[in-house]
Amino acid sequence: MVAQEYSLTTALPGPASQALHSRRAAAVSSAVGATLPVYIDEAGGGILRDVDGNQLIDFASGIAVTGVGATDPRVVERVREQAGKFTHTCFMVTGYEGYIEVCEQLNDLAPGDNEKRSALFNSGAEAVENAVKIARSATGRAGVVAFDHAYHGRTNLTMALTAKSMPYKSGFGPFASEIHRVPMAYPYRWPGGVDQCADQAFDAFVEAVHVRVGEENTAAVILEPIQGEGGFIVPAPGFVARLAQWCTDNGIVFIADEVQTGFCRTGNWFASEYENVVPDLMTTGKAIGGGLPLAAVTGRADLMDAPHSGGLGGTYGGNPIACAAALGAIETMRADDLVERSARLGKLLTGRLEDLASRYDVIGEIRGRGLMQAIELVSDREAKTPDAKTTAAINAAGHRRGLVTLTCGTFGNVFRFLPPLVIEEDLLSTGLDLLDEAFAEVVGA
Template identity: 75%
Template sequence: MVAQHRELVSAIPGPRSATLHERRVRAVSAGVGAGLPIYVDEASGAILRDVDGNQLIDFASGIAVTSVGHSDPRVVARVREQVERFTHTCFMVTSYEPYVAVCEQLNELTPGSHDKRSALFNSGAEAVENAVKIARYATGRGAVVAFDHAYHGRTNLTMALTAKSMPYKSGFGPFAGEIYRVPMAYPYRWPTGPEQCASEAFETFVDMVHTQVGELNTAAVLLEPIQGEGGFIEPAPGFVARVADWCREHGIVFIADEVQTGFCRTGDWFASEHENVLPDLVVTGKAIAGGLPLAAVTGRAELMDAVHTGGLGGTYGGNPVACAAALGAIETMRAEDLTGRARTLGTVLRARLDSMAAKYPVIGDVRGRGLMQAVELVSDPVAKTPDPVTTAALNAACHRNGLLTLTCGTFGNVVRFLPPLVISDELLDEGLTVFESALAEVTA
């Protein structure tokens, strides 16, 4: 187990990481990105140790995946036990109990007490594609509505659903059809101000769907309750609930993409719960299995059961080892009350970020919930001009000083905070101190 403290024994990246990176350049496609070219040797809790012995505080969690911490004991124990039993049969060929158990947990934990069913897949993108398939099959309609700043994946259909071109879509078309885009209720950048954002964005949404798509042609509306890659945009209060109600009124399937927001990250099991929204379908992934590849679609039984037998599935979907990991991760989330932990630490995080925003005009906005928060950086606070240059410099400064951070946003000007939910108070405080020092450095 890696000791839970930050320690730098070499430059970041160190010599061993540099040697490995040379091997990577010769062996791995240049199309695969590398945010920070260190090579991890061991990790536990909220600390990553690289091959040079440097220990970094992890404010990324593998992009919101290791929410229960690296090498969570319950995940490790369940995976070890399952690997010794069997690693694969394909659930569609011969079934096994862990798949059923994960579906039972999802049916219980996702919003609402209505009758539900679940199906398991490998990745968030694959799960989003299957949610769209289910919605189209059940409604007999073709159109799908997505939002500005959305990110839903890198497959052909999910690239069409994703809003940002570079690096996700550029040069990879043509994309799947019958996808329509509408504005997101983005309070910080809404033209008439945040107070009018929810109502005006909803009116625009309704008008655009009515005139450009038609309610009777719309199979689904797909929305992230807090947008992830697009900039951790928290929609104006009331917007998501109004969209969900409107969908229900018109027989349109409301799909909540909770791949990044799910499993305690925002201080609720799922971000939809914040405004008591009941999605028809919930897409999950990332944190579901403590670091192993697993994703799911969970939804109303009449929708999930509408598809013909054999219409959903895949060779590896719901792999028994990944399912065992998910059961261990969910057990930890329950036993350690990680929703409560996210709320408690989220309050600490928000206070520190608000304090920084008061001192550093480059921080134009602080937003998010729980341990899914972000700062948006601007070069002109009045004009709200995005500042991707300072954002990149800040990210690099954090890395040099042993703090793993991530950027995001349509304009490349957002730093996001996604520490493991099990991070100690002391490590969170130290990581934020490193962040503020880096902020002072790049804005001096």
């Protein structure tokens, strides 16, 4: 594995990365974004080594994908072994044990002691699409309720579920029908204040569904237990549990989208566990595959078995190599207790962010759990005016220093921190030192 040491040998991007970026411009659609124009030659742990030999600190994990690192030994060995046997057969044509074993692991890990089933897909968006299909098939209803600030994917249906227009939806409509949006329990920006957020947001949700959709017409409510692209919004305490119970009371399927929050990221296996919520259906992806494309829907056996035979599937869903990688990743999560590690390193991260906030008024709020945390930047703490310009400038300053960070949020003013769960503590601290330097450069010491 690449040495776990931060070092820069060139300005970023270096000449080899610049050459590759020129080739990219000539060959790749400009519609595919580029957060940081450096090109990686080797990666592992908390380090990304680029083609110029620079060793960058990874605070992004490929958008929460490489939780166990990019070269986890168990993942690498299982992938190597499986690739030597066969790369594909299509599980719907001739099956294989790996697919079954991944489903068994998911059924065991998912919240609740009820009987469960799983089905495997290629991406988080595909998992969400299939969760909606399952809910509609099981209930015979069409309506699906999603929230402000939500992000569920880039396919047609998941774009309809996603709240933010740019860059995800603008110019790509019309979108799927029978999608209804309701207010999110966003404590920092709730008009009635933090203390009133859970009660008022829940009341607003109930009224909106009753008036706009009708409970009897609603197949599912879908929620990220911590919203991802929308700004790492942690719902007000009690909101998720009340939402799930309301769904049960009205025969509506509660879908927890754990694609970004799942697999130890928040200091629990799944973020739903913080309120002891057992989702009817749960979507997972990203970190499940240890870096390979894999996603899943896991849920109540009666719901998962509701669609007709052949109604779920896909050519590549549950590819044998991706399944092998997932089994290696889950083995590492269990063996190395990445739940505990995420919670422990999360406390270090929180402490450093709190220190930053004590020195920089531009930080309006720190939020998140485990190694899924964020800071929201504002130009006025009292007015909570979003400050996307300063956010972008600090992000660029960090990038110049070799710190790979991502921004997010409906207003473009949130830093999200998603380091690999296996990052070494010293390296995490070094990355936060670089972030501190970036703040000092842009905001002033």
